[in-house]
Amino acid sequence: MDNLLCLTSTGSTNDDAWQLALKGAGHGFGIIADTQLAGKGRLGKDWVSPAQTGLYCSIVVRPNLPFTEFPKLTLTAGLALCSAVEKLLPGIPFGLKWPNDLYCNRKKCGGILTESSSPNCPDEESFVVVGIGLNVNTPLAAFPLELQQKATSFRIQSGKVFDILGLYHKIHDSLLDHVRIHETHGFDHILQEWRKRDLLFGKEMQWVTRDKKVITACGMGPDANGQLLARDNSGRVYEILSGDVQLADTGN
Numbered sequence: 211m212d213n214l215l216c217l218t219s220t221g222s223t224n225d226d227a228w229q230l231a232l233k234g235a236g237h238g239f240g241i242i243a244d245t246q247l248a249g250k251g252r253l254g255k256d257w258v259s260p261a262q263t264g265l266y267c268s269i270v271v272r273p274n275l276p277f278t279e280f281p282k283l284t285l286t287a288g289l290a291l292c293s294a295v296e297k298l299l300p301g302i303p304f305g306l307k308w309p310n311d312l313y314c315n316r317k318k319c320g321g322i323l324t325e326s327s328s329p330n331c332p333d334e335e336s337f338v339v340v341g342i343g344l345n346v347n348t349p350l351a352a353f354p355l356e357l358q359q360k361a362t363s364f365r366i367q368s369g370k371v372f373d374i375l376g377l378y379h380k381i382h383d384s385l386l387d388h389v390r391i392h393e394t395h396g397f398d399h400i401l402q403e404w405r406k407r408d409l410l411f412g413k414e415m416q417w418v419t420r421d422k423k424v425i426t427a428c429g430m431g432p433d434a435n436g437q438l439l440a441r442d443n444s445g446r447v448y449e450i451l452s453g454d455v456q457l458a459d460t461g462n
């Protein structure tokens with residue numbers, strides 16, 4: 211199997227990568243599509259994928275790590291993405307919003323959806339699909355109206371047009387490098403670098419609990435397991451496992 215499959219159009223590259231991983235696609239195998247008809251975001255949201263303007267890709271990762279480390283890989287992937295784009299667009303202020311949204315000047319320009327094989331899967335067959343969506347050459351008008359205040363692209367930020375395939379290769383290599391760092395030096399090493407890019411640290415943020423309560427608290431950064439900690443005015447510390455956290459001032 212070649213290491214990269216390029217498609218003109220598909221439903222979701224994550225679904226394709228998942229099927230190919232089940233059939234044995236190896237560590238680092240990737241799929242890239244010009245557009246997706248059913249792109250998936252986190253928390254059951256859609257990922258709008260306007261044709262030939264963004265990077266929509268999924269990479270199969272077979273980490274040499276116990277299954278308990280797999281959820282942390284979502285932060286590892288975010289750091290890999292952020293480090294790769296920082297090198298490509300020096301001077302543009304990128305940052306990470308937990309768990310792994312890529313932001314630039316308070317607007318979202320990329321996101322990651324990681325999906326892992328079942329915990330019952332034998333170690334040698336287990337995998338994680340890392341799906342990356344990046345707004346690269348996307349003009350503002352290509353975003354749906356409701357996203358136009360919240361989203362941005364590399365082109366909007368820099369005025370430049372980028373080679374999407376070239377970008378894929380840089381991000382792919384950065385991802386594999388960061389997985390290797392995670393495997394050999396541990397997640398602490400990843401966290402140290404992740405924290406330098408943490409957009410929620412020290413910021414007032416809000417989220418809605420399962421019983422529909424809105425909580426406002428100050429971001430304290432991810433803990434050693436990659437879960438987000440936040441402290442409210444009364445000193446109570448919350449551990450956020452997953453979910454949609456928003457900055458209190460912008461709602462982004």
Ligand code: BTN
Nearest residue numbers: 222224249250251252321341343
């Ligand atoms: C998010 O921010 O909610 C995550 C977005 C992830 C989108 C990418 S696009 C390529 C891959 N295929 C999908 O269906 N989703 C991911």
